[in-house]
Amino acid sequence: MSRRGPAHLGFPLRVDRRGRVTRADEETYLRGLVEAVLFTRPGERVNRPDFGSGVHALVFAPAGDELVGATQALVHGCLQQWLGDLVRVEDVRVRAEEATLHVDVVYRPLSAGTGTGASRLVTVSGAPGGAP
Numbered sequence: 001m002s003r004r005g006p007a008h009l010g011f012p013l014r015v016d017r018r019g020r021v022t023r024a025d026e027e028t029y030l031r032g033l034v035e036a037v038l039f040t041r042p043g044e045r046v047n048r049p050d051f052g053s054g055v056h057a058l059v060f061a062p063a064g065d066e067l068v069g070a071t072q073a074l075v076h077g078c079l080q081q082w083l084g085d086l087v088r089v090e091d092v093r094v095r096a097e098e099a100t101l102h103v104d105v106v107y108r109p110l111s112a113g114t115g116t117g118a119s120r121l122v123t124v125s126g127a128p129g130g131a132p
Contacts, residue, residue, distance in 0.1 A: 011036075027120065030087060030109055034122050037082050038075065038103070053078040055103065055124075063096035075103055086110055090119055100125055 008029040010022035024032065040052035053074060061067045071094040079089045091106040102125045109120070 026109065030083075030107075031120065031122055033083055033086065034079065034105060034107065035124070037078055038105075038122075038124055051082065055101075058101060063098070063101075067096055067101070068094045071101065071103060075105060079105065079107070 007023040007025065010024045010028075011032050014022050016022050037051075038053050038055055041056055042052045042054050043049050045051045055071065055075065058067060058071050058074070061070075072092045075092045075094075076089050079087065087107040087109055089105065089107050091104075093104040093106075095102040102123065105122045105124075106119050107122070108118075
């Protein structure tokens with residue numbers, strides 16, 4: 001373990017110019033995990049059929065306060081379920097602008113069971129016919 005924290009395997013798994021498996025720092029690793037939960041559709045992973053968030057289906061829902069509330073609850077719940085031991089979700093902000101759904105997730109990495117480090121932001125957007 002280095003001073004900057006543990007190095008994780010990069011995702012997607014690939015080999016660098018030196019023939020070594022690429023690595024990711026803690027921030028990149030956690031961001032990738034959050035995005036994996038948000039972009040994975042339930043049923044997409046064979047060994048974990050309930051993994052994912054289902055946000056992709058919400059881009060077809062009519063925009064309104066109900067969509068915002070449902071998306072906030074869905075995203076917060078899925079991140080807590082799958083990443084609750086790695087991050088603390090501080091805020092989920094959702095905006096529906098015409099045919100686009102914007103989701104901002106603010107989270108704080110957990111290290112050794114305590115909240116440490118600065119808050120991080122992940123933003124995803126999607127429209128019907130595209131990925132969220």
